[in-house]
Amino acid sequence: MPGIDKTMTMLEVMTRWPHTVPAIIAHGMHCVGCPISGFHTVGEAALEHGMSPDAVAAMLKDSTRISASRRHCRQAS
Secondary structure: OOOOOOOOEHHHHHHHOHHHHHHHHHOOOOOOOOOOOOOOEHHHHHHHOOOOHHHHHHHHHHHHHHHHHHHHHHHHO
């Protein structure tokens, strides 16, 4: 699966990986429903919210890994 990177728009990330939405909101980024989310890249949104683009990209990747791990555990039980 291709990963999340700083050049993807926030809308693309939230559409392809909807399980990232709670992590985005938990970090104070209210991109869900924002009309700019289709234009702001992950990097731009991070800077707009006073965060490091690398840290936000890592947070989104982590939330994707955690979700995949939880799905795997549910399927195994």
